[in-house]
Amino acid sequence: MSTKVNIVILAAGKGTRMQSLTPKVLHRLAGKPLLQHVIEAAKRLYPSKMAVIYGYGGDTVPNAFAQEDIIWVEQKEQLGTGHAVQQASPKLDDDGITLILLGDVPLLNPKSCLALINKTKSIGLLTVNKQNPSGYGRILRNAQGQILSIVEHKDATDDQRKITEVNTGIIAVNNAKLKQWLSQLTNNNSQGEYYLTDIVALAVKEGLTVEAEVTHDESSVEGVNSKADLAALERVYQLAYATKLMEAGASLADPFRIDVRGELKVGKDVEIDVGCVFEGHVTLADQVKIGPYCVIKDSVVGRATSIAAFTHIDQAKIEADCRLGPYARLRPGAELADSAHVGNFVEIKNSQIGAGSKANHLSYIGDATIGQNVNIGAGTITCNYDGVNKYRTIIEDDVFIGSDTQLVAPVVIGEGATIAAGSTITKNAPAGQLTFCRAKDQKSIPNWKRPVKK
Ligand code: UD1
């Protein structure tokens, strides 16, 4: 593309029908603010400048996108879409073309925007035919099919309201013309607003042709006005994502019941059961199996690892052939080597678990380094925290930790050691030996009776 492209995103509106304290464009779809989706689609058009018009919610909107290279333009009062673009007008290049996007249309397709830009000489509209066009600006064409103007729903006659071709709000316009037309807008209409859409009639008055790119992908131009709209578009997004996962080789128990809030990479023959949520960047290698209702965030899972129902994984690295869950919890810094097993109600944080090692039941493992082929008995706790500082527990290869053991860190359990069940270990345990530390005497009281209720 040789023409310089500027992009202006309109995002100043309150979104009254969201019934929310949060500005509409900060509501999330697939884990990201609506406006983030629009910005990302816009970036794929390589604009030379991108401006966002903000207003309702004040600085909370720009602050949410501090890392983006954006010209923020405040529209103090929302006097209409034309008024909004007027605020950005001085920042736009004198040559080139401006693409106007809406901050509440998140599933925007960059390909249709590009097609629109490419066919636009002075002004072009992205339009769509809607079964129910109510509320939208209608596209008026003459008998030859040439566009004459856009009439807003509230200003339209009954006959005009029967027109099903509507303005998506996405408009490409030559910058020099735009600047000239913006200065001619009036607010002489039913809403008392400066309508951007009035520039179409101004172009026609000059004898210019208005181009149209008609899209058939309705969801890609759908705006969010209510929480119901947001939920509906979320499902559209998720179903499309699920379809891509299946194309990449994943089997989904139900493509309608998966949520990816970020990026999920899958290998071949990955199986994902219902109700799973993936957040941030997650990679599942070939043949990984995920049971129902797992939540996995920013993690890597190695080949043929199997994760059973209700397992939560956050910032963990899991290698091949591991078995996790049901009800396991891996927290940041958990690293499992090949064939490790982590069972129900086991929490692991900032710890390395060596190849073939197992913690199958009811344990807390925090700040620990565990070697290979270690068995951690049920109910084992690493006591890593004294209320102020954290300390490490080191368990060498081939250790057996009996059930209900407390390992009070810092502590080292030597290679091949066995710790007797019920021990509270406060000192290093030597390699190869049995170490135990329990209350000494086991007593029995003959003829003792359980208390009874009086
Ligand atoms: C607008 C179009 C209509 C189109 C529809 C598509 C106009 C006059 N009408 O109508 O033809 O069919 O979008 O959804 O352009 N905004 C501002 N500042 C303002 C007013 C609006 O930033 O002063 C932003 C809103 O936050 C929103 C977008 O512009 O993201 C559209 O505004 P909205 O009030 O929803 O316009 P519609 O009446 O829906």
Ligand code: MG
């Ligand atoms: Mg609207």
